[in-house]
Amino acid sequence: MNGKFSNPPMISVRNLVKNxxxxxxxxxxxFQVQRGExxxxxxxxxxxxxxxxxxxxxxxxPTAGRVEIDGLDVTIDQHAVRERLGIIFQDSSLDDQLTVLENMLYHAVLYDVPRRLRGPRIEALIEVFGLGEYRHKQVRRLSGGLKRRVEVARALIHNPKTLFLDEPTIGLDPQSRNYLWAQVKQLNEREDxxxxxxxxxxxxxxxFAHRIAILDQGNIIAQGTAKDLNMQTHSDTLEDSFIALTGREIRSEDNGMIDRMRQLSQLGKRK
Ligand SMILES: Nc1ncnc2c1ncn2[C@@H]1O[C@H](COP(=O)(O)OP(=O)(O)OP(=O)(O)O)[C@@H](O)[C@H]1O
Ligand SMILES: [Mg+2]
Structure with missing residues (x-):
């Protein structure tokens, strides 16, 4: 992996505290995240x-500490930082009443994408994410998996260098999860x-991750490749490593429940 990444890191976080x-x-x-990672x-x-x-x-x-994205301090150069990143929130931030195309156009305007580039860029993303037949559909009529695709496509309109995804696959069926990851991986590999x-x-x-940081109660308790973590804990799987590091499981029963609740709430919205 070493040859692929060049300094400075894309994300650099030092002693970050939030109360x-x-x-x-x-x-x-x-922690640090290298370019292309x-x-x-x-x-x-x-x-x-x-x-x-x-x-x-x-x-x-932040309460304390220093965070730099692409060498820029997030508390000082907010605007420049935002231009460089795309965000997919844990909870959907699409406008349910607007169509797929309208959501994307709105975002393009918000991010100052030049008018002549908006159409081609949006069409290219609609193609990549297989959204062609849904472009004029209201978002509230789409399944959870399709909504996620729209969100990722939308987050990419302004050509961000870094994509942030907060629990992008929660509540999705395995097929939608695989589809989403395949697209994200391609973006990473083809567009760096x-x-x-x-x-x-x-x-x-x-x-899917080159490196992983395990976060528990506000602390990073281990970081490295999945292999590193398994070696550190003499485990065969990441799941066993996690248990070895934290002394417990990742509370998959809670996650299952959250998934089901989100699915239910999506059902409610789709009526
Ligand atoms: N706005 C807030 N005000 C007060 N406490 C908060 C707020 N947001 C989060 N917290 C608390 O901070 C801690 C970390 O929350 P956070 O949402 O960052 O966790 P998370 O790892 O994203 O969890 P999840 O897997 O449930 O999404 C939790 O104890 C939470 O209750
Ligand atoms: Mg969260």
Whole structure:
């Protein structure tokens, strides 16, 4: 992997702390993500994954520490940082009442994509994400998997160098999850987009991320390739490593429940 990455890192985080009132969501975490890398934050509910992503994408101010994206400080160069990244939120941020095309156009305008580039860029993404037949459909009428595809496609309209995905596959069936990951992997390989993702699906992190940081209660308790982590803990699988490192499972029963609740709420919206 060494030859592929060049300095400086795309993401650099040093001693990042975030307090919500008296509770510490991030307790001084440090890590770097190299250009062209796929990096995963793996951790149970409440570990601090979304908090970290919000700070990295300028949506939340850190309590202490330093975060740089592409060499720019996220608390100082907010605008320039935002131009460089695409975000897929844990909860959908599409406008349900608008069509796929309208959602994408709206985003293109918001991100100052020049008018003459908007059409071609959107059409190319619609093609890549297999959304052709849905372009004039209202988003609220789409399945969860299709909505996710629209979100990822939309996040790429302004050609970001880095893509942030917060639990992108939660609530999706295995087929939709595979489709999404295949597209993200292609983007990473063909367009050299750096990817930062959070998940609590071990096998996704193991399969798609070049490196993984395990986050638990606001601390990074281990980081490296899946192989490194397994070696450190003398385990055969990432799941066993996680248990060895944290002393417990990733509470998959909770995750299953959250998935089911999200599916139910999507059903409700689709009526
Ligand atoms: N706006 C907020 N105000 C107060 N506490 C918060 C807020 N947002 C998050 N927290 C707390 O911070 C901690 C980390 O939350 P966060 O959402 O970052 O975790 P997460 O790893 O993304 O969890 P999940 O897997 O459930 O999405 C949790 O204890 C949570 O309750
Ligand atoms: Mg979260």
């Amino acid at each position: 919500y009132g008296n509770s510490q969501a991030l307790r001084g975490i440090s 796929i990096f995963a934050f793996l951790g149970p509910n409440g570990a601090g994954k979304t908090t970290a992503i919000k700070i990295l994408t300028t949506l939340l101010r 987009v750096t990817v930062f993702l959070t998940t609590h699906y071990m096998e996704e992190a193991e399969r």
